[in-house]
Amino acid sequence: MDFTPSEEQTAAQGLAARIFGDLSTHERLTAAGTGTDAELWKELCAAGLPAAVEDVGLLGLVLVLEEQGRTTAQVPLAATCVYGLLAVAAHGTPEQRERLLPGLRDGTAVATGAFPARGGVHIAEDGALYGSVPWVPWLRDATHVLVADAERGLWIVRTGEPDVTAVPVETTAPWSAGRLVLDGVRGERLGNGQPGANGQPQAYADVLATARTAFAGLQAGVCAGSLARAVHHTVTREQFGRPLSTNQGVLLRAADAHMDTEAIRVTAYEAAWRHDEQRACAAQALTAAWWASEAGKRVVHAGQHLHGGTGADLDHPVHRHFLWGRQLDAYLGCGGEVLEELGLLLAHSSQEGAS
Template sequence: MDFTPTEEQEAARDLAARIFGDLATHERLAAAGTGSDAELWKALCAAGLPGAVEETGLLGLVLLLEEQGRRTAQVPLAATCVYGILAVARHGTEEQRARLLPGLRDGTTVVTGAFPAAGGVVAQEGRLSGAVAWVPWLRDATHVLVADAERGLWLVRTEDAARMESVELTAPWSAGRLVLDGTAAERLGPGGDTGADTGAGAYADVLVAARVAFAGLQAGVCAGALARAVEYTSVREQFGRPLSTHQAVQLRAADAHMDTEAIRVTAYEAAWRHDEGLDATEAALTAAWWASEAGKRVVHTGQHLHGGMGADLDHPVHRHFLWGRQLDAYLGCGTELLAELGDLLAKGEPS
């Protein structure tokens, strides 16, 4: 396997880094509160970055999300690319791709996902009923990719939902509670209105992509938290010398660096397998487990190494802490992921 980015992936990553660096500033993030940054989202879409994922693949998306995570930039990039662009491109019909992808590329269509399937939504004759307690970026979305109790995939227009209620999460992800009551839905891909056909296979593929993408986002969040900690301890003095010269600080930072690299490399491997058409289920669970378990260690370290400043809710490092803790539990916490991985290995299914 080769994780070396292609020229196209590198170019997209570098462009994303510049845009996030210019617009996802501490002042703008503070002003956004718990909402998304509409101007930043327009800039990313005008640069063609969401649409580029069709060519650069899941590994290319992971590289973009690392840059987003470094800045904790509040835009629905991961959700729209995973639950929208990649899901429609890989599993939509030819008609759905022609109709939906142009809006997804230019940002006028924003898709989020009611994932993972928890059995709370039932499909009957092309209509959905049930509720999802919280959906990330629901307040920004024009469509929601909903997984029903049978793991079929359905696209629902948010304007058709029976009710959407604002929900505040640990991280400022513009989330909402989704209530469906006989809501009209469009089956993603072939298979008619029943969701039978290959729905479960499409659901599994989207879940794998989501776990890998959000692991990549966590790698960026951790890298950003660690970079802030290194900068702070290099200038903050204690007993007449910088904190960074103390062995305990160095060891803590070194452990955080190794944890961050573990998240990154496992996310890269899983993304590479997915792009190569190989079974990436086991690799995605591994990446997601590292993102959960190691991720929370790193963001705790980032806050701890800031000392008393880490307790300041307005300090930039606190956003990394909030994002890291949210990503720790999204799509399965560490123990749940480990149990799922154990079941997969026990069945002896090839990865």
């Protein structure tokens, strides 16, 4: 395995780092409140970053999302790329790709996904979709939402349809989320519905693995940003005449956080690399999701604790990393839940290999 980024991937990461570093400032994030930074989203799209994902692949997207996570930039980049651009490019019909991709590339269309499927949406005999999903990230910004029904079929639903309701929901992190209610809307089928891993339709299994990997990459950036703030604080803040960073307890806590962050990063890289190489990656995506969930919350807790009393300030930038880290933990699934799914997947693969 070689996770060395290509020239194009490195360029995309560098561009993302510059834009997020310049525009996703504490002052702008404070002004945005719980909403999306619309001007930042326009800047990203004008620079061609969402469109570049089709060329740089999932590993390139993970690198870009790391940069977003470092600054907790409030834009629907991960959702649009995973549930829109990559999903349609990989599984859409030629007509769907021609019709939908241009708007997703230039940002005039925003996608999100009701993932993973929890059985909350079902399809009636007449083909209409019914049900609800408690919260969907960036739903309030979305023009399209990718919905998985109880049988794991994928449907593109336009949020402006009369039978689609998006009720604003405030989540731990300011992700412009909403409760999705479908009351007989007719969605547009995506994918051919062929069986994939564990008997799931191939399109659903692929999008789910892609989403887990991408959001794990976002968590790697959130953790790196939190740790960087903690390091700066403990190096510059003195206690009893010496920097806090010289305290052994502080050093060990920061070292543990660093190792956790690297574990999230490398497992996300492996899953993304395998996906781009068209190798089986469901187990690796679950592994990345577990590290991002379990280790991610440890890191953002450590980042806040290492700030001492300052970390209790809800207006301090490090608190935003804490909120994002906990939100990603919830979105990726608790550790026990993810491990159970991983165990079932490995057991199934082992049985297939023995037969």
